[in-house]
Amino acid sequence: MVNLFRSANDDPHPPQSTAPGPKAPIQVAVRDLTIRYGNWPVLSDVTLDIRRHEIFGIIGPANSGKTSFLNALNRMDLLRPNMTVHGEIRFNGVDIRTWRNVYALRRMIGVVFPLPVGLPMTIYDNVALAPRLSGKNLDKTALDALVERCLRRAALWDEVKDRLHALGSLLSGGQQQRLTIARALSQEPQLLMLDEFSIAVDPVTTMRIEDVLKSLQEEMTIILVTNLVQQAQRLAHRTAFFLDGRCIEVGETEALFSGQVKNRRTREYIEGKFG
């Protein structure tokens, strides 16, 4: 059984993840973050730090503001006319609202959406898009190598290596989701944000992607928004619990799942009593 769940990664060592300690440098610092759609607040007064090279889980029921939180981090609020963001988000110590080139910021942050978005181009072009956009003029060999590396890491290479020039939209849902992950990795991001990535993916693939995420943590910070509390338990070093637009609690995942919670609602959610 175990073999089934092994990563398709070439890495001979099984993926491990080590939690960065409390003294680790901060990748994302969020202070009093409030997000509104029109007058409707979807997230209020969130304050938390995300450490570099950490897998940071965010759990919570639907409508708790998890996705809006991610959207604020890579400034997708600019695409949504009625979305307003108050408070402060620092990325590598710099307030993201003082960034002049928002595209450069987004290139440092990879995003995987809940439903796979295979862009209407070939599999190869999907993965090669980000490097091409960034203006790094990679030559063919370098680009080929990058595409292969990203597809391998997303556990998709073996399935698509013979048809890299077929349309990405012809892949199955689960394959497209891994394509999206490969695409996000091709940005070589400092921060990877996954928003309920396993909704459209079968359990076996989910486990393979989880292994990949563990191995990626050496290179980047990962924010994992999930509606599966067990997924957070398996992967996240620390976990935040969002409820009704508020961050109820942030703690070491192990502690939260062993019942050391400050708030009764957190325990009830983790135990599956609501949500």
Next chain:
Amino acid sequence: MAQPHPTQSGDHLDGQWYVDKLFHGLMFLCGISAVLFVLGIFLFVFAEGAGFILKSLDWRQFLLSPRWMPTSSYNPTYGILALIAGTASITFLAMVVAVPFSLGAAIYIAEFAKGRTREVLKILIELLAAIPSVVWGFIGLAIMNPWIIQTFDEPIGLNILNCGIILGLMAAPIITSIAEDALKAVPDTYREAAEALGANRWQTIAQVVLPAAKNGLLAAVLLGVGRGFGETMAVLMASGHSINMPESIFDSVRALTATIAAELGETAVGSDHYQALFAIGIFLFTITFFINMTADWIIRGSKRG
């Protein structure tokens, strides 16, 4: 055992069943009527031209001779090559004018314009599409004609340039609104995915949105071409209406459609000339049919892809 009576089993034809069947039949009639009308028009046009086409028409001369001299008393010739060249040159110039403008306008409306600007622009473009063609023809005669004479120092301003610009302006709103629909049909998730990868607005449009909408855009252009081929009144007024194999954009030309419009009223019904005009009609019908078929085929392709 005997079968129970259908009404006892609950299987009975109630009012709703009949209403459903009735509407089914009515909708079928409506749908099929479009086919009947097209067929009817084709048969009528063909029947009017049939005697001439089947008996005395020399096909090689009809398609390959530039001499359209139906009223010549000793040797009437029916060659439409000059007319085809006229229509083609006007349509080509019209597309050169219309396509960049229309695609630019469609991109602006679909991708950049917001709220009121967008609504106002859309209404204005629809208004532009609703201007009667004779008004465009009038603009060609009264405004473009003296302008071309002055600016380019030409003896006449009714020529390919005049007509092409007028026709381009006429086709632009149609191309714009269909192209805008095609761009709007590209899902927003594509745009968001591209922007999340760090693509700026222009990169998003050029590398993701336009390729995704390319079939719809091509169909929009083809419908514009169809419009150019079929337009009559504005072409009649602005082209100069003289039979010429065009050599420069300052040559006056004559279009297929304008020839029919101008001459049909002055021919004896059933004469060779009359029937030759119907032969032109059949030719136009065939061309527009193929253009529309191609556009339709491309749109289907875009839905499958």
